[in-house]
Amino acid sequence: MSPEAAAAASANVTGLLMYGTAKQHDRSRFPWHESIEKLWTTKWEPLVRIGAYPFDRWSQHSDFEAIMTSLATKHAGVSANDFDEDEWASHFLEPGAAILRQAQEYDAQGEREKAIETYLRSAAVFRIGTYPWFGHTSRSQAKAKTWQLDKLAYESAMSTRTSLGRLDEYRFETVDIPFNNAPPCSSALVIPAYVTAPKPPAKSTRVILIIGGLDLYKTGPLQMISEVCDMGYTVVHVDMPGTGDCPITGKGTEDDRALWKSILDWIDEQKGPRGWSEEGIYAWGLSSGAYHSVKLSRYERQRVKEVLVHGTASHYTFNADWLESADHLYYSVAYWSSIAKAFGYHDKHEFARECQRYSLLNQGLLDRPGTRLTVINGIEDSVVPIDDSILLSSRGTGATLLLFAGEDHMGLPSAEPFLKTFWRSRLT
Template structure:
């Protein structure tokens, strides 16, 4: 196709590529110090000794057990400290340390946990199970609490998982006599249920509830990753369950898909347009991100590690080569005709210089189906952080609480 909108950056190998030392010194140390993705909720004091060890021992393969093992002692120590504080009645301090331990475990299992993985054979699955456990220790001390709920996947096919594990957080005032609007948060390739603390705080502060669900092919999702229609069944099961919860105002439900989840937020805006008042696709792929030319260079861009391999498994392919050859025809929301149908209100957000999914994947959608809304940020990369977040909240306020004063995030 014609030159990509990110220009010469498309052909550039980004400076953090090649080693953990380069990643830490040119990219992640800054992110960790500022507690921004993927270190949100974290503390640099926890990570400096870990990366010193990784660099010293020349451990560069994030998929290796050696990489994951380097994080586990720090996480275990933080959890023990938090347990002691909790026993002493210091709830806030304990919650903070539990949360920090969960972030260490998040980076240890980065960038991907397959639903097919098992603790007996995958140390990243072990780390993820520990992350969930310690994170729920933290959220049990919040006010209001965030909890795990396991619901039936009543729309699932016989070969799919029969249960959906989700996280639920509702404001204290939510009740049958006072149902609240709800955000259905669709997670990403590497960010899962325990990775959205600040978002839930912002959502609760606006008087809304939040339901967090993992997307097909990741973490604990029961949906068939190889079936393009499995997300439709997944969200139907979730929305049907939500309808049975009297504290939720089902006339005011909005989806918010994050990164890889943005793909599903776009699809849901069409398939579930009658059940959603709006959908935010934040950093979404839709069509061009599965283009062979794009996939030939995406591993050189801003994603910290190789992304095509986890993408291939996430979409149900047995090899990366098969994924690159066939995925666009099978999953593209444009090529399959999904986007030629009407949609509910749909907001597209991203950075123009996104090197994970091209900004063209937002632009192409304006030529298909119903009207779309968009805000794209010059000079910013994947997700358009930090400028995209205030726009997302302001837009959600317009569809979920249109008569309430705007809240600064």
């Protein structure tokens, strides 16, 4: 569908800020879809220098400059959109493995601080090697290997003990949560999770369930996790359906109900033994994970005290014309095929034909009562239209909205001070 035809198809939508407007079809601000070289020079190179998403403070510019230059040279003029998954991951595997070996050498020599920093540096490389999507239905052997090495590097960093290192202030463990009443489509009967807690523990620490996004799995948001752990929270971090280690995709609209119940049951069981607060659990959905956090707010409204919905899809995203547009807007690469795979579709066109069944409005979920929602995003979001966030304020039990002018997806970096204030305020 041409941009003109798509614009005509959505012209009957009025009163919206992004979906169905000229902004949906304006590709002029997003040159990085033209080639891998432009992805690096116009978007990623500036971001890696400041350690901003999809990178972090452990990402080294020189590592990514070498990898992206190699990719761009070998595939001159080729877009990263819908790029071959094995070919993409293969360029990150050996550089990441070399850094991982260096970290292991530091570890063996007792240089713990260097080992931690280098483990996390290698994890940053592996993480982009799985970008923009990996899940248990992936057909890419290279990405599967990259994901396993990403976890190895991250878990090694979090488990290494030092005398001075910041990560020594946290208790970290990997857990397999029993997946009770798992649907037949589930690839496993456990739900892998990470638990990160402050050390020494508070008398009664409150729990935040973080739900990862389309491309940011439980090895990713350490900076966010460390900030809330420093406040005294314990974080239970899981991958959203269709990504990372989650044993189900998003294909069955009711399949995740048992997933969230199993996770919350396990948290409830652990409250006494671990000294966790008996108060309700908080949830924080990141990007595509925010969509699942809205579902959680309806399914488990009695047990979840509040949900921070950070950059969500809810309704307008699930239109074929939006999916086609999103491949040329703010997201770094192809959004359409990536989100389709998270929902269990390897054919993006099949997903486009079926996508309206995943609208939370069409499912009737938005009009059900739910727990308290705080919704934040950037007004210029063009990964998912900002209208999906605004819609939550007028449905069901409503939502508190905080929308950041001039910012795109998730409202970053302007949202960062608010996030700190928000989580501190919930401790009073």
